Amino acid sequence: MQRLFSTFADGWPGAGLFLLRLLTGATLINFGIGSIREGPAPVTIVLQTVGIAAGIALLVGLFTPVAGALAAIAKMWILCLRFSTHSDDPWIALVQIILAATLAMTGPGAWSIDARRFGRKHIDL
Numbered sequence: 001m002q003r004l005f006s007t008f009a010d011g012w013p014g015a016g017l018f019l020l021r022l023l024t025g026a027t028l029i030n031f032g033i034g035s036i037r038e039g040p041a042p043v044t045i046v047l048q049t050v051g052i053a054a055g056i057a058l059l060v061g062l063f064t065p066v067a068g069a070l071a072a073i074a075k076m077w078i079l080c081l082r083f084s085t086h087s088d089d090p091w092i093a094l095v096q097i098i099l100a101a102t103l104a105m106t107g108p109g110a111w112s113i114d115a116r117r118f119g120r121k122h123i124d125l
Contacts, residue, residue: 008119010110017109021058024099028055028071031092044081050074051096058103061112068104072097 009017032052036045054071057063079093108114 008107008110008112008115014110017103017106018061018111020099021061021064021103021108021112024068024071024096024103025055025057025059027092027096027099028052028058028075031096035088041081044078047074047078047081051078054100058100061108061114064108064112064114065104068100068102071100072104075100 008014028051032048032055035048040048051071051074054067054074057067058071075093075097079090079097082088082090082093110119
């Protein structure tokens with residue numbers, strides 16, 4: 001599992017990744033719930049539910065690369081649906097794709113559950 005995470009950045013880079021996780025998770029949850037309330041097609045409801053679940057995982061920093069990749073894939077599909085039906089604003093989905101893919105590539109940072117579970121451990125003998 002260690003190889004899925006590039007590093008667990010601490011200090012200012014860790015704080016930046018923490019803020020990026022908070023922003024991405026909050027936008028995925030907010031726009032996902034708002035989209036489901038509008039009563040879209042069943043495919044969109046499933047994709048938004050995946051986005052909401054990934055947003056919750058990103059908020060706490062749990063399986064960040066997997067959650068970021070799932071969110072990016074779900075939002076990419078939503079973006080394609082919006083372009084094909086000429087409905088809603090596709091730019092919000094595009095920004096969410098970029099944010100989620102960025103987290104999938106950089107990892108969660110030191111302030112996450114992933115860092116506590118899979119980070120390097122010091123063993124005293």
